[in-house]
Amino acid sequence: MTCLQPPASPLRRLRQRPTAHDVARLAGVSQSAVSRAFTPGASISDAARQKVAQAAQALGYRPNLIARSLITERSATIGIALGYMENQFYPAILDALAAAFGRVGYRLLLFTQGPYDDTDPMLEEVLRYRVDAVLVASIRLTSRFAEECAKANVPVVLINRRTDTDVVSSVTGENGAGGGRVAAFLAAGRHERFAFMAGLEDSSTSREREEGFRLALREGGLAAPVRVVGHYDAEAARAAAASLLGRRPRPDAIFCANDHMAFVTIETARAEFGLEVGRDVSIVGFDDVPLAAWPSFALTTYSQPIQPMVQRVVEITLGHLAHGGSGPVRATVPGALVVRSSARLPA
C-alpha cells in the first residue's frame, strides 16, 4: 500500500490552515482568482467568485492578512499608546476609537507603558509591528518618538495632548477657553479664594487649562489662584486636596485639571474635612466623564465630548494615510460648561 500523504515540501511545517492555493485547487481556478474573489472591487466573474466562495467555505479558508500586509505595506492596524485607565476618560475614548476605526477597517494594537521605564523601547516595538499610524493618549512621549515615527513615515496623532512645536497632529479640547469659562462661572458665583490643582507639570493640557483660568481671573480683577499639583494621580491628588483644604483661610473654589482629580478632591472634602461640596467649597473639573453626572458627585465641569474628538482623530489619521505628505493638523474640539451642583451657582 503506497503512502497517500503528499511528500512534505522542504520548509513546510505541520501546516493545517488552508491557503489560497488549496482553495484554488478545489475550486478549479487559479490562485489569482482566489485572491480576487476576496478583494472587493476586483475584476472577477460572479461564477468564479461563487466557486471560490464555496471552496473556501468547505475548507474553512480565511485570507492571511499578514501575507497581504507584507505586499501592500499596510497592516490595517493602528498602534495606540495609552495608560492611566483609572481616569474614565481614557477607557471611554479607547472604546469609541476602536469602534470608529473598526468601521473604516482598522484595528487598534495596544501599547501600554508596560515594562518600560522609558517610552522609547515601546517606540521600537510599535514601529516593528508596522502599524499604519500611531495614536498617543495619556502618555508622555519623548520628542524622539515623534521624530522616529516621522522618519519611518508613520503618522502620529496626539489625543488630549500637544507638543510645544507644531510637528505633530493633535486633537484636544478647549483647554484655554474652558479654563477661562470656569473662572468666569466661579467669579459670577462670588467666589473669592481660588485654587488650581494641576496635573503633570509637563502636560500641555494642564498648562493650558491653568493659563486660561489664571488669565480670566486676572482680567476679572480677582486674586491669583493658589496652586497645587495632583499629578493626575489619585493618591497625589488626595494629598494635594488635603493641603488645600487645610489652609486658612480655606479656598472657596477649586478648579481641578481633570474630573478624576476633582472626584478625589470631593471625596477628600467630604470624608476628611466634613465639608459639603457646593456650599462650603466649590469644586470644578474638566472632561465630563460619565461619573460626573452621577448624583453623588454632580460635578460641574467643562466637557470634552468623546464622539466629536474621536471623529476628528479618525479624519486626521485617514487624511495622513491618504496623502502622506500633508502637514500636521492641530484640532480643537469645542466643549461646554456643564453646570451641576458641585460649585455654587451665580445668584
Place this chain on the structure above:
Amino acid sequence: MTCLQPPASPLRRLRQRPTAHDVARLAGVSQSAVSRAFTPGASISDAARQKVAQAAQALGYRPNLIARSLITERSATIGIALGYMENQFYPAILDALAAAFGRVGYRLLLFTQGPYDDTDPMLEEVLRYRVDAVLVASIRLTSRFAEECAKANVPVVLINRRTDTDVVSSVTGENGAGGGRVAAFLAAGRHERFAFMAGLEDSSTSREREEGFRLALREGGLAAPVRVVGHYDAEAARAAAASLLGRRPRPDAIFCANDHMAFVTIETARAEFGLEVGRDVSIVGFDDVPLAAWPSFALTTYSQPIQPMVQRVVEITLGHLAHGGSGPVRATVPGALVVRSSARLPA
C-alpha cells in the same frame, strides 16, 4: 552623466524603509547574518553582530515583524474581544493584561463589539489577523466562535465568563462561593428581606453568583430573594433599583451581580428615595473595583483580584501556545469579602 539611481525593480513601490538586504550590503555581510543578529540566541560572532548593529543604526533599520510572522506563523499578537468599558473592572483588567502580555512579548489587538450586530463578523476578522490566541472578556460569544477558533487551532481564554460545556478555557472569580459568603454576611447582619439584581440572563457569572446566594439563604432558612434584572447596564440597573426600592415592604438587603450595578443602586437609593445606604438599606456588590473603596460608596463587595486573574490568564494562554494540544483549563481565582459600610454589619 550617467544616472546614478538604481533601476527601479518591477514591483518596487516608493519604498523608504530599509530592509535586511540594505543593512547586509552596508555591513558587508549576508542578509542571513542580519537576520541572525536580530534573533536572540542565534549563532553569530560578536564581530558580525557588531557590524550589523552599526549598519542598522545608520540606516534606521527595524526588522519587519510582518515578514517574520509570515514565516514563523506566530504574530506575537493576541486578540482581545471586549466592550462594556463603563464598568471599571474591564479597563483595569485590560491595562493589567496588556502589561502582563507585554512582558512576555505579546501585544493585544483590540476587538470591540464595533459595527457588528452579531459577534461573528468579528470572529472572521480576528482569525484573519492570525492572532496567536483570543481573549474574551465581557462579550457574549456564540458557540460558533469557540468552535471556529478551535478548528483554526487558536486557543481561546474567557475572562470572567464561562461556557456551559467544558470546551474552552476560562478564568473566573469565586462566583458561587462569593454569592454564598455575601448571603452569610447579610444574614449575620439580621437582614430579612433579600433581593438580587441579576446582570444578563445568559451570563454564567451572574447565574453562578445568584445560585450561591440563593443556596446559602435557603440553607440558612431565610426567605428567597426578590429578583430583578439590571442587564449590567446603568440605565437598566437604575430602573431595576427603583422598582426594588419602591416595593412595600422594601427589601433591606440588595446583592447586585457586580459593583457597577451596585453603584447605580446606591445612587438611586440616595437620590430618588432619600435613603441612607448601610442603615436604611444594605447594598453589596461583586468585583471590588477601585471606585468601591471611595468613601462616597464604601461598597461592601466580594473581590475579584485583578493581578491573580491576569496571572492565570497569561499562564493558561502561554500553556496553550506551548503545547497546542492541551485541553481546556477552567481556573477559579479566590477572592474575599471586603467589608465596608454600604451594608449593615453583624452585631
Place this chain on the structure above:
DNA sequence: TTGAAAGCGCTACCAC
C-alpha cells in the same frame, strides 16, 4: 560561524 537559496501566502502585474 557563515552565505546561498528556498519559500512563507499573498498581491500586482502582465499577457492573453
Place this chain on the structure above:
DNA sequence: GTGGTAGCGCTTTCAA
C-alpha cells in the same frame, strides 16, 4: 475576466 509569474522581507534549511 483570467492564469502565470515575480516578489514583498524575512527565517530556515543546507553545505561550506
